[in-house]
Amino acid sequence: MVDEQPVRIIAAEAGEDSVWAVLRGVPDPEIPVLSVVDLGIVRYVRMPGPQVGITPTYSGCPATEVIRASIRSALAQSGYPNARIEEVLSPPWSAAWISAEGRRKLLEYGIAPPNPSSPDEPESCPHCGGRKIEMISQFGSTPCKALFRCLSCREPFDYFKCH
Amino acid sequence: MPARASTDYLLRLADTSLILGQRLAEWIGHAPALEEDLGLANVSLDLIGQARLLYQYAGEVEGKGRGEDDLAFLRRPDEYRNVSLVEQPNGDFGCTVVRQFLFDAWQLEMYQGLEASSDARLAEIAAKALKEVRYHLRYSSGWLVRLGDGTQESHRRVQGPLESLWKYTTELFSPDDLDLEMQAAGVGPDLEVLEAAWSRQVDDVLADATLVRPADVPYGWFGKRGEHTEHLGHLLAEMQVLQRTYPGASW
Numbered sequence: 001m002v003d004e005q006p007v008r009i010i011a012a013e014a015g016e017d018s019v020w021a022v023l024r025g026v027p028d029p030e031i032p033v034l035s036v037v038d039l040g041i042v043r044y045v046r047m048p049g050p051q052v053g054i055t056p057t058y059s060g061c062p063a064t065e066v067i068r069a070s071i072r073s074a075l076a077q078s079g080y081p082n083a084r085i086e087e088v089l090s091p092p093w094s095a096a097w098i099s100a101e102g103r104r105k106l107l108e109y110g111i112a113p114p115n116p117s118s119p120d121e122p123e124s125c126p127h128c129g130g131r132k133i134e135m136i137s138q139f140g141s142t143p144c145k146a147l148f149r150c151l152s153c154r155e156p157f158d159y160f161k162c163h
Numbered sequence: 164m165p166a167r168a169s170t171d172y173l174l175r176l177a178d179t180s181l182i183l184g185q186r187l188a189e190w191i192g193h194a195p196a197l198e199e200d201l202g203l204a205n206v207s208l209d210l211i212g213q214a215r216l217l218y219q220y221a222g223e224v225e226g227k228g229r230g231e232d233d234l235a236f237l238r239r240p241d242e243y244r245n246v247s248l249v250e251q252p253n254g255d256f257g258c259t260v261v262r263q264f265l266f267d268a269w270q271l272e273m274y275q276g277l278e279a280s281s282d283a284r285l286a287e288i289a290a291k292a293l294k295e296v297r298y299h300l301r302y303s304s305g306w307l308v309r310l311g312d313g314t315q316e317s318h319r320r321v322q323g324p325l326e327s328l329w330k331y332t333t334e335l336f337s338p339d340d341l342d343l344e345m346q347a348a349g350v351g352p353d354l355e356v357l358e359a360a361w362s363r364q365v366d367d368v369l370a371d372a373t374l375v376r377p378a379d380v381p382y383g384w385f386g387k388r389g390e391h392t393e394h395l396g397h398l399l400a401e402m403q404v405l406q407r408t409y410p411g412a413s414w
Binding site: 056058059060061062089090091092093094136137138139140141143147161163 | 184197198201202204205206208209210211212213215216286287288290291292294295298301302305
């Protein structure tokens with residue numbers, strides 16, 4: 001950082017929009033290709049403060065605390081040292097909260113996005129687009145993922161569970 | 164003033180989730196396959212997450228400054244209020260699947276009831292957890308059918324635990340004064356209505372799994388009143404050892 005002071009003043013005056021812009025730069029710790037905004041876990045931004053409402057994807061998701069800390073530090077660096085981060089449980093998060101942009105990023109990253117029309121399995125293989133797939137494991141490396149395999153290209157892949 | 168769950172009622176729910184979460188965590192590194200290791204650990208994580216939300220709320224309702232760690236790590240076995248089913252040892256994978264299935268089917272009905280609670284905070288926690296519970300039930304009922312309707316050996320190894328664990332289900336549907344008080348306040352569901360729905364669900368899956376439903380027993384254990392089997396003390400000894408040895412230790 002060359003000179004933080006001017007940034008701080010501009011950001012503090014710009015308000016809500018600039019807070020959202022900061023949040024769009026905060027990655028999800030487990031799927032860093034997604035920002036916390038793409039993932040749909042930011043429920044509101046209120047000024048002054050700002051107050052930021054976030055909701056957990058899963059009750060026990062260990063990433064929640066890392067996310068709070070990353071949001072707090074990103075906001076502090078952008079001139080919001082006194083941000084208040086509040087946990088919101090209702091309405092509960094569901095895969096429908098992932099933005100269209102988020103779904104596109106997941107697919108590019110090799111994770112099949114949630115499939116609301118048939119929640120138990122992804123629509124297609126994120127690698128080759130094949131539709132013949134099978135489940136390897138109902139649970140995966142993080143609470144939000146399950147493991148599948150494509151029967152065309154034979155590659156395993158993660159499916160972002162449709163909760 | 165809107166109705167609110169009592170501390171004891173919240174502790175029953177929180178302790179039940181925590182103790183089963185702790186039990187399932189014992190499988191980490193020991194499950195029969197990597198996928199099952201992940202599965203059981205993920206279910207455990209969800210349950211511990213639910214417990215945290217409930218403990219935080221219980222601490223607030225109690226108003227004595229106790230937080231989630233105090234409630235989890237600094238209470239004695241007789242102060243725990245979990246149902247007895249969840250403290251039973253894991254046994255083999257078949258036994259764990261049976262316990263999980265009986266529990267998941269109960270938790271689904273229970274939390275559907277709590278989702279309509281007159282206590283808004285409790286209703287929120289239940290609504291959040293329900294998405295997870297449905298997924299757990301798919302996992303445990305899927306395995307119960309595969310094992311029950313698998314080989315003679317796998318069938319035997321789930322029918323046996325079903326018979327030995329069945330007696331712990333009596334408690335789930337036997338309301339005591341606190342259950343009735345919470346039900347009257349609109350905070351908790353009617354356990355008799357719950358039992359009918361649970362029974363239907365259990366019968367369906369047992370039929371698919373070619374398993375025989377054991378007879379009900381006229382007696383029961385009441386962990387929810389603090390009357391535990393001998394297994395809880397051992398579990399807590401392991402879970403609490405760090406806080407007991409180094410009080411106030413934190414990461």
